[in-house]
Amino acid sequence: MVKAGYKQTEVGVIPEDWDDKKLSQLCIMKSGESITSKSISETAPYPCYGGNGLRGFTKTFTHDGDYALVGRQGALCGNVEFATGQFFASEHAVVATPMDGTNIKWLSYVLTDMNLNQYSESSAQPGLTVSKILPLKTAAPNDNREQKAIAEALSDVDGLIASLEALIEKKRQIKTGTMQQLLTGKTRLPGFGEGKGFKQTELGEIPEDWDVALIGDYIEFKNGLNKAKKYFGYGTPIINYMDVFGQEGIRKEHVVGCVDVSREEIKNYSAKKGDVFFTRTSETVEEIGLSSVLLDDISSAVFSGFILRGRDKSDSSKIHLNFKKYCFGSEVVRAQIKSSSSYTTRALTNGTLLAKVLFPLPSLENEQIAIASVLTTMEGEIHSLENRLAKTKALKQGMMQELLTGRTRLI
Missing domain, CATH: 1.10.287.1120 (Bipartite methylase S protein)
Structure with missing residues (x-):
């Protein structure tokens, strides 16, 4: 039953003094203009919007004022930007110009809430057409x-x-x-370091009471577990690429992946507190060799083939557990990892290469x-x-x- 002051419409229950309106009743939509990549830079004065949002900047503009922009083509088609001032809208963006009585900022929120990507046409290059968007209805205050x-x-x-x-x-x-x-x-x-100076090393100047350490002297590497897709989704916890990427320490609650493995595989690919995991492969060199240390014991946990495990060579490691979170992420270490990586279709590193990397170590x-x-x-x-x-x-x-x-x- 509809409560007092509201009415049932095609878009659901809305206030009596609102209407369900087609987008064509609220705005005019038109694609932007063609522009070549040569005309786009990072230093030109006017923002240039394309199918996936801001593309860069250009020397000319197509619009001046307040508009809602909808990505027309690309992986993020249907995304909505509110653009104000002078800007260039490319042919991959749809510009929504408000009609009289329509607040364009309000309309940009409406378009965002409509999740327009769901109306994209399936093809090699996902896309939206104005003719498909304009008939869509929304609740609108008059x-x-x-x-x-x-x-x-x-x-x-x-x-x-x-x-x-x-x-x-x-x-x-x-x-x-x-x-x-x-x-x-x-x-x-x-x-x-009171009273201590510095010394020149392969890594540049470091405190004279610190050491230049070789990763391979402290930890040994092992490749991870590779299994068919059907084995994933149940079983024992598995540390995956995304558990390592973007965080310096892995807690038990971070590990949500599971895999069905044998006792022998648990033994061979075990993950225990204090192990350091490194990303092994990615699309760019910036994303390989990133490290994260396991801070908790996780019963029967294993690790995937997209990462490498670094485990202490002795029980009396000279690298403290919490220091492991950071010591492999300094610029001097990252530079060595990136320069030693290989690249074919993807960027790669391995345990042999990582073992040769030097890092500064407080004694x-x-x-x-x-x-x-x-x-x-x-x-x-x-x-x-x-x-x-x-x-x-x-x-x-x-x-x-x-x-x-x-x-x-x-x-």
Whole structure:
């Protein structure tokens, strides 16, 4: 039963003073103009939008004002951008020009919520046609003031999201800079290095009480497990490529993949606390040799063939568990890993190559612990901000569902 003040329509239950309207009643849609890649740069004054969003910048513009842009072709077709000012819209973008009575910012949120990608035509190059988009219906307030109020409320949340993203990026840059200083000894923490100088090494200047260590002297490498697709989805936990990529430490709760393996395979491809895993192959050299250390014991866990396991050669490792999270990620280490990699159709590295990589190693375990503690604290701050960002994005999604359907009214 429809509650008082609302009515049933083709797009669902909406307020009585709203209508379900075709997009053709709200805007005019037209593809942009052709442009060659030679005309796009990073230094020209006007942003250029294509099928997947911002392509770069160009010296001319096609539009001046406020518009909603819909990606027409490409993997991300259906994505929506709100463009303002002077910009160039390429032939792979559809420009939505508002009709009288339509708030274009509100319409950009409506188009985003409609998930237009679902209407793309299947082909080698996914695409949308204006003729398919314009007949689609949406719930629309007839009062432009209400459209504006909805847009402003959602824009406020977008502003908070943007500020959080900028703060996270700033924190990441600060952490990266701090890592390079601490992991090379250029900056020493209080209580370490008093009265000590530096020495020249293959890695450049490092503290005279540090060592130049060879990865292969401390850990030995093993390739991971390869199984047919039918064995995955059940069984014992398996550490995969994405468990390593993008995080310096792996916790038990991070490992969600499973694989059906034998006892012999568990023995041969075991993963235990303190093991360091390296990405073995990727599309770019920037993504190979990235490392992450297993911080928890996971019963019967194994690791996949897309990563390499580095395990301590002795039980009394000279590299502290928490220091392992960071010591293979410094610029001097990453440069060696990338330069020694091979590339055919994909970038590759292997245990033999990684074993030859040098890294700076504080001789005192307490200094290793202190360095790791500083970086872990910074990492924790970033994770807290990332959690806040995720909650804010979820809040925005909930607001869109309420405001764009009229379930919650602002005026």
